[in-house]
Amino acid sequence: MSANWRTKPARSISALKALFLCTGNSARSILAEAIARAHGIDAFSAGSRPAGQLNPLAIEVLERHDLDASDASSKSWDIYARERFDVVVTVCDSAADETCPIWIGSPQNLHWSIPDPTTPEAFETVYRYLTHLIAGSPELRA
Numbered sequence: 001m002s003a004n005w006r007t008k009p010a011r012s013i014s015a016l017k018a019l020f021l022c023t024g025n026s027a028r029s030i031l032a033e034a035i036a037r038a039h040g041i042d043a044f045s046a047g048s049r050p051a052g053q054l055n056p057l058a059i060e061v062l063e064r065h066d067l068d069a070s071d072a073s074s075k076s077w078d079i080y081a082r083e084r085f086d087v088v089v090t091v092c093d094s095a096a097d098e099t100c101p102i103w104i105g106s107p108q109n110l111h112w113s114i115p116d117p118t119t120p121e122a123f124e125t126v127y128r129y130l131t132h133l134i135a136g137s138p139e140l141r142a
Contacts, residue, residue: 015042018140019085019103022092025074026051027058027123028114029091032130034067039134044085046077048094061123077101087139091130092116108139 018041022029025047036043051074062069078101085107091114112133117123134140 015040016086016140017042017084018044018087018089019077019080019083019107020045021047021077021088021090023048023094024051025076026053027055027117028126028130030054030058030069030072030074031062031123031127032089032091032134033072034062034069035127035131036134036140038067039140041134041140044080044083045072046075046080048077050074050076055123057117057120057123060120061127064124065127110137110139 018036020029020032020036020043022045025045029045029047033043033045053074054069054072059069059072080103081101082104084105085103087108087110088103089110089112091112093113112130114126114129115122117126
């Protein structure tokens with residue numbers, strides 16, 4: 001018997017709160033946000049110069065893995081300026097090199113150098129790599 005549903009875990013009050021940053025907030029950070037939520041992390045994503053729309057290949061790979069991206073949107077990191085995070089992760093080199101806002105509460109900062117995927121195969125590879133990083137990162141455990 002097989003079930004067909006989308007994974008959209010409920011947010012927990014005690015969950016670790018993480019922000020994933022990338023320049024465009026249309027692909028890598030969107031994938032990281034959805035994967036982290038599936039791992040029980042209270043996850044968000046944003047960009048320094050948001051693209052304004054999601055990369056359709058990012059949505060396709062999330063749907064293929066039954067992860068819900070219905071709430072995902074490309075947005076500026078400015079909307080989180082007053083939020084408190086436990087961990088802030090940059091997932092692209094250009095965002096890591098930019099002057100980021102100073103986050104309330106001095107969260108732990110991580111940088112994962114992940115190339116920008118451009119093909120369906122590259123998106124799948126990035127999805128698998130992000131899943132490995134998120135599941136194995138001691139900084140992302142509450």
